[in-house]
Amino acid sequence: MIEVLHLRKQFKVYERKERLRDAFSSFFFPKWKWVHALEDVSFHINPGEIIGYIGPNGAGKSTTLKIMSGILLPTSGTCKVMGMIPWKNRIEYVRQIGVVFGQRSQLWWDVPVLDSFLLLKEIYRIEEKRYKTSLSRLVDILQLQDLLPKPVRQLSLGQRIKCEIAASLLHQPSILFLDEPTIGLDAVAKIAIRKFIQRINDENKVTVILTTHDMHDIEALTNRVILIGKGRTLFDGNVSLLKEKYTTDHSIEEIIAQVYTEYEI
Amino acid sequence: MKLYFRYISMLLKCQMEYRTSFLLLSFAQFFVPFLVFVSIYLLFQRFPDIAGWSLYEVAFCYGIIHVCFSISECVGRGFDSFSPLVRKGLLDQFLLRPRSILLQVLGSQFEFTRIGRLIQSLVVLGFAIVHLDIIWNFQAIVTLIFMIVGGIFIFIGIFMLGATLCFWTIEGIELVNILTDGGREISQYPLNIYPEGIRRFFTFIIPFGVVNYIPLLFLVGKLEASSMLVSILYTATPLAGILFIFPCIFIWNLGLRHYSSTGS
Amino acid sequence: MKYRQSYVRSYIAYFFLQIKQGLQYRTAAFAGAITQFCWGFMLLFIFQAFYQSNVQAQPISYTQIVQILWLQQAFLAFFVLWFRDNDIFTMILTGSIAYELCRPIHLYSFWFVKLISARLSSASLRSIPILLVAAFLPAPYSLNFPPTTEHFVYFFLTLFLGLILLVAISMFVYISTFYTYSAVGSMLLFAVFGEFFAGLIIPVPLMPLWLQKIVYALPFRYTCDVPFRIYAGHIGIPEAIVSIYIQLGWILFLVVLGRYFLQKSLQKVVVHGG
Numbered sequence: 001m002i003e004v005l006h007l008r009k010q011f012k013v014y015e016r017k018e019r020l021r022d023a024f025s026s027f028f029f030p031k032w033k034w035v036h037a038l039e040d041v042s043f044h045i046n047p048g049e050i051i052g053y054i055g056p057n058g059a060g061k062s063t064t065l066k067i068m069s070g071i072l073l074p075t076s077g078t079c080k081v082m083g084m085i086p087w088k089n090r091i092e093y094v095r096q097i098g099v100v101f102g103q104r105s106q107l108w109w110d111v112p113v114l115d116s117f118l119l120l121k122e123i124y125r126i127e128e129k130r131y132k133t134s135l136s137r138l139v140d141i142l143q144l145q146d147l148l149p150k151p152v153r154q155l156s157l158g159q160r161i162k163c164e165i166a167a168s169l170l171h172q173p174s175i176l177f178l179d180e181p182t183i184g185l186d187a188v189a190k191i192a193i194r195k196f197i198q199r200i201n202d203e204n205k206v207t208v209i210l211t212t213h214d215m216h217d218i219e220a221l222t223n224r225v226i227l228i229g230k231g232r233t234l235f236d237g238n239v240s241l242l243k244e245k246y247t248t249d250h251s252i253e254e255i256i257a258q259v260y261t262e263y264e265i
Numbered sequence: 266m267k268l269y270f271r272y273i274s275m276l277l278k279c280q281m282e283y284r285t286s287f288l289l290l291s292f293a294q295f296f297v298p299f300l301v302f303v304s305i306y307l308l309f310q311r312f313p314d315i316a317g318w319s320l321y322e323v324a325f326c327y328g329i330i331h332v333c334f335s336i337s338e339c340v341g342r343g344f345d346s347f348s349p350l351v352r353k354g355l356l357d358q359f360l361l362r363p364r365s366i367l368l369q370v371l372g373s374q375f376e377f378t379r380i381g382r383l384i385q386s387l388v389v390l391g392f393a394i395v396h397l398d399i400i401w402n403f404q405a406i407v408t409l410i411f412m413i414v415g416g417i418f419i420f421i422g423i424f425m426l427g428a429t430l431c432f433w434t435i436e437g438i439e440l441v442n443i444l445t446d447g448g449r450e451i452s453q454y455p456l457n458i459y460p461e462g463i464r465r466f467f468t469f470i471i472p473f474g475v476v477n478y479i480p481l482l483f484l485v486g487k488l489e490a491s492s493m494l495v496s497i498l499y500t501a502t503p504l505a506g507i508l509f510i511f512p513c514i515f516i517w518n519l520g521l522r523h524y525s526s527t528g529s
Numbered sequence: 530m531k532y533r534q535s536y537v538r539s540y541i542a543y544f545f546l547q548i549k550q551g552l553q554y555r556t557a558a559f560a561g562a563i564t565q566f567c568w569g570f571m572l573l574f575i576f577q578a579f580y581q582s583n584v585q586a587q588p589i590s591y592t593q594i595v596q597i598l599w600l601q602q603a604f605l606a607f608f609v610l611w612f613r614d615n616d617i618f619t620m621i622l623t624g625s626i627a628y629e630l631c632r633p634i635h636l637y638s639f640w641f642v643k644l645i646s647a648r649l650s651s652a653s654l655r656s657i658p659i660l661l662v663a664a665f666l667p668a669p670y671s672l673n674f675p676p677t678t679e680h681f682v683y684f685f686l687t688l689f690l691g692l693i694l695l696v697a698i699s700m701f702v703y704i705s706t707f708y709t710y711s712a713v714g715s716m717l718l719f720a721v722f723g724e725f726f727a728g729l730i731i732p733v734p735l736m737p738l739w740l741q742k743i744v745y746a747l748p749f750r751y752t753c754d755v756p757f758r759i760y761a762g763h764i765g766i767p768e769a770i771v772s773i774y775i776q777l778g779w780i781l782f783l784v785v786l787g788r789y790f791l792q793k794s795l796q797k798v799v800v801h802g803g
Contacts, residue, residue: 071361071525090360091364094362106358108275290717292718293718293721297717301730304725304731307731307735307740308579312579312582316578439560440563442564443564450571463574
């Protein structure tokens with residue numbers, strides 16, 4: 001379903017100078033350098049899988065996600081999702097995926113959550129019946145009844161994330177990209193989110209790609225982990241494989257820390 | 266289109282939440298340009314004439330351009346404050362929605378408080394019309410409507426250009442204000458008071474002259490139409506302002522493509 | 530006494546820090562200078578058209594207007610009331626003012642220093658290019674020297690006092706935020722009228738006499754109208770001397786009043802719990 005081959009991404013980064021003299025010269029002759037966000041990323045994901053996409057900060061996780069969601073063009077390499085190239089025919093492609101960036105909100109801040117949902121219904125052109133079934137199901141599983149009439153700014157982080165995830169699933173996409181969804185959440189909220197992801201994967205066969213720093217998310221949800229470091233895919237396989245490689249009585253975090261050291265990332 | 270109105274009503278709801286702030290701002294938006302007009306009025310008491318134009322003719326010019334500007338400011342606010350929009354990551358959000366980015370940017374903001382400026386411009390325009398001897402036949406009214414529509418398209422086009430600049434750099438955006446605020450202030454007066462270079466620029470490149478100066482000449486009778494066809498031509502002149510937006514949209518799309526390949 | 534000294538030292542240190550910060554925004558200053566230059570030219574042409582189309586004598590000559598216009602553009606950052614110091618607004622609106630109250634400084638003086646240094650750094654970057662270019666323009670558009678050295682000295686003095694006066698006036702905008710909770714609205718209204726009465730929208734000598742009487746009674750014109758007209762030679766030395774006394778008077782009055790109101794507002798904050 002998702003096929004990524006030898007993805008490369010380079011950015012031009014301009015150097016900024018502090019001193020006045022240098023600032024003048026850099027105005028007329030800007031100095032820049034290449035930043036290699038992705039060097040060689042390849043993987044293949046089948047429908048219905050839940051994948052954990054892990055790596056240290058700056059490894060290229062967000063960049064890969066942006067390319068897969070069609071908002072960024074790679075320098076070279078191919079990426080095909082559900083047979084489509086994400087950045088070509090953006091509007092058609094985006095209609096079929098759901099994305100949640102943990103840090104940024106896609107809901108309108110000052111109005112009730114339900115109003116945001118209604119506007120999204122218009123944006124995605126969801127028919128009335130489909131919208132009703134989808135909404136009632138999401139409200140049911142995530143316990144959103146009390147949250148719907150509240151403006152987003154009045155919600156706690158956990159409540160907001162629940163609404164964000166619901167918002168991203170209103171149009172019933174077949175793929176869900178989650179970028180650090182559990183960051184900053186308390187244990188109860190985290191467990192609720194994990195249960196939810198498991199459920200939509202079981203019942204609706206939604207493919208989930210999840211980036212996170214919380215290894216317990218990985219353990220609980222995913223059967224497969226892709227490790228990225230310095231722009232390259234370094235490991236792609238079952239979590240238990242990772243555990244077997246290192247002493248099994250270390251905590252998962254310690255194992256991951258060891259992995260990072262071993263790969264020198 | 267229906268989606269656009271949905272966006273706007275959503276924004277109205279958001280802004281109404283802050284009622285005092287809304288009222289104060291609208292009030293202030295009335296006075297900012299109004300005091301400028303007051304100063305023009307006072308200047309005319311000392312200088313009864315400017316390059317052959319009277320107070321009421323200048324007021325007409327002023328009124329039109331301000332009506333265009335206030336409506337454009339309301340509608341095109343998304344482009345005007347595009348830089349913070351990109352910084353907050355909202356543009357990525359828009360790219361993830363199955364709708365045109367232009368529509369989403371337009372729908373991201375609607376500055377209702379600019380209604381203060383709109384009311385002011387209508388007051389001045391009314392003042393001008395009452396004192397001018399223009400024969401308000403069907404053609405004159407149509408010309409007036411075209412003037413306003415043309416002007417709105419030009420301003421939104423400039424806002425769009427300013428926003429497009431954000432795709433490449435976040436600095437120096439202030440320079441676009443020379444065209445929006447500057448363009449507005451310059452076009453408040455009939456263009457012939459300025460030297461040749463400025464007149465040409467604001468007639469052919471940023472065609473404000475086309476939407477308020479030339480039709481004004483026609484309406485007050487300083488420009489005689491030699492035939493019916495020429496007369497219709499003069500009425501249609503402001504529509505050329507609409508053409509301005511096409512190169513702007515083209516450059517906008519170029520900018521979007523650049524954004525996609527370089528990331529935020 | 531020692532306490533006093535360290536107060537002063539911390540203010541001075543803060544002052545230079547703010548100026549250094551302001552100087553970082555070079556590109557913005559450059560862009561701003563160009564914008565203001567264009568604005569200046571536009572106004573020049575408009576006034577020229579007015580003067581050329583009418584024969585009657587005016588209370589102020591075109592050349593003098595040109596001087597005033599260029600000085601207005603060059604020193605805009607000194608005198609615009611809508612200069613937004615977002616830090617102070619956010620402080621008041623979010624209640625983080627509590628942090629400031631814990632510091633060993635007097636809030637009024639602290640903000641005063643902040644505001645003055647912000648304006649100074651902003652103006653210094655923009656004014657020099659504008660003044661230089663304006664000086665080399667062909668007459669009648671050029672910026673000339675003031676008629677006598679005496680005029681220049683008084684210009685300098687009144688400019689400096691005018692800046693202090695303006696900051697004292699602007700303090701009230703921030704103080705009013707404690708009561709209206711709307712940063713932009715209150716500032717904009719105040720700014721718009723303040724600038725009008727300072728002669729920034731229509732030069733004071735060109736106002737009708739009844740309006741001039743009102744304007745002379747208000748403090749606003751003592752910020753920029755006085756220094757610029759002294760430079761242009763429109764205000765003579767005797768009047769300049771009187772103006773300085775009036776400036777000092779207004780400064781004293783507004784600072785005392787401002788400190789009093791700030792004190793009251795802070796008490797209100799403490800009572801409400803922020």
